[in-house]
Amino acid sequence: MNKNLKRRPLAACGLAALLGLAAAPHARADVDSSPYLFGDWNGARTRLADKGITFDFGYGFEAAHNFTGGTRHLTRYTDQWKFGSTLDLEKLWGWNGASFQIMITDRNGRNLGADANIGNNQLIQEVYGRGQTWHLTVFALDQKFFDGKLLWRLGRLPVGSDTDAFTCDFQNLTFCGSQPGNLVGDYWVNWPTSQWATVLKLNTTDQTYVQLAAYQVNPKYIDDSWARKNGWKLNNPGGTKGWLIPLEFGWKPSAGGLPGDYKFGVWYNTAQGEDLYYDINHDPRALTGLPALKRDSRYGAYVSFQQQVSGDAGGKGTSVFFNATQADRNTSASDRQIAMGFEYKGPFDRMRDFVGFAVGATHANTRLADYQRQYNTLNPATPGLVKDGYEYVSELFYNWSPIPSINLRPNLQYILHPGGTSQNSNAFVLGLKTSVAF
Structure with a gap:
């Protein structure tokens, strides 16, 4: 039997056991107020934090079933464990302004889009991908200078944790995390995969910053066969092709006392x-059969806006977002993506609950479609699918948080023209995204 099929009921039983533990009378007082399911470890967690040692342990799973779309109607389950710690080196060793972070993750499960042959470009279960195995996700030193105005990060980092950082409340990848990685994921590598990198962030004012970074471009980091053996190791494999260099400008205003987060960035990839x-x-090249032209570099730009528009700052109320990314049309099979939506916190006076809705579109590059049409004309016996339009996605979810450490998030997704072509049937999906903080 497939080991992932064994883990699915085990994980579900484990979650049920955790919910039962949280509901036990002797545990209620702690879990009702603590952000961690296992509480403060009889005060040990607070004592360690006072000394400069904090932890980030968590589990999340995403289940999905397609009622329409694809060639089969299936239910698939995928999950992720994370084990992390941050060390305040100033408290521990007197190293002024320094901290160290490590995060290791483990992914398991199956991909509904692939197994049901839906043909979608953006993952229905965003937590799937980058190899269902262990990853060294963060291994980095942070150093602050000039009273915190300048921050330097150095180590193994995912791109989207620092550059175009965005929330991941939705289950569909269209609305989750750093958007450029959804288009050019062969070199813009988001969580849970990391590569050697350095980031410099200068806070020009209390509300504005400019950030410059450099990330190693090495195809081995995203090769599944390599990751299964080496993804958790602190190493530097041979085969580096170049560097991804993003430049980002940020503005965090307060509009009527309500917080906002606005980013604009450009990137340049020195690899061919x-x-x-x-x-x-x-x-x-479809007509000649010769190798593809090598472009010397790759590039793109993005904008990301988030703004709370009603309610109390950081609390109950409505927030809206808008993300847009354009990648270069010479080399990117999906060359642009747009997404927008809103979240409302505190429905029915349940302050930990929130509801979200978003719509988005990912464009299939017409240059690749032109190549495919020419290829199909010359090879009518083995034609490929022509993708020359938008994949449209919408998602609606409700987040129920019975206790602060657990979130259960049922969702509905609809995918129109999966992959950017009307030749694929539209998909209607019921999903469930869950997270537990230990």
Whole structure:
């Protein structure tokens, strides 16, 4: 039997046991107020934090079933464990302004989109991907200078944790995390995979900043076969192709006392990329059969806006967001993505609950579609699918938090033209996203 099929009921039983533990009378007082399911460890957690040692242990799973779309109607389950710690080196060793962070993750499970042949570009279960195995997700030193105005990070880092950082409340990848990684994930590598990197962030005012970073571009980090053996190791494999260099400007205003977060960024990848349409002689490669033209670099730009528009700052009320990314059309199979939505916290006066709705579109590059049409004309016996439009996604969820450490988030997803083509059937999906903080 597939080991992932064994883990699914085990994980479900484990979650039920945790809920039962949380409901036990002797545990109620602690779990009702603590952000951690296992509470303060009889005060040990607070004592360690006072000394400079904090922990981040958690578990999350995402289940999904497609009622329409694809060639089969299936239910699939995937999950992630995380084990992390942050060391305040100033408290521990007197190292002024320094801290160290480590995070290790483990992913398991199956991908509904692939197993049901839905044809979608953006994952229905965002926590799937990058190899269902152990990863060294963060291994980094932080150093502050000039009373915190300048922050330097150095180590193993996922791109989206620092650059174009965005929440991941939704289950569909269209609305989760750093958006450029949804388009150019072969070199913009988000959680849980990391690569060697350095980040410099200068807070120009209390509300504005500018940030410059450099991330190693090495295809081995995202190769599943390599990751299964080496993903958790602190190493530097051979095969580095170049560096991803993003520049970001940020503004965090307060509009009527309500917080906002606005980002604009551009990136440049020094590694080569293959042209989607031209061959080495700048002729249509579908017609000549010659190798693809090598582009010297790859690039793109993004904007990300989040703003609370009603209620109490950081509390009950409505927040809206808008994300848009454009990647270069020469080398990116999906060249742009737009997403927008809102979240409302505190429905029915349940202050930990919130509801979210979002719509988004991912565009399939027409240059790749032109190549595919030419290829199909010359090879009618083995035609490929032509993707020349938008994949449209919408998602509605309700987050129920029975205690502060547990979130249960049922959701509905609808995918129109999966993959950016009307040749794929539209998909209606029921999902469940759950997180537990230990």
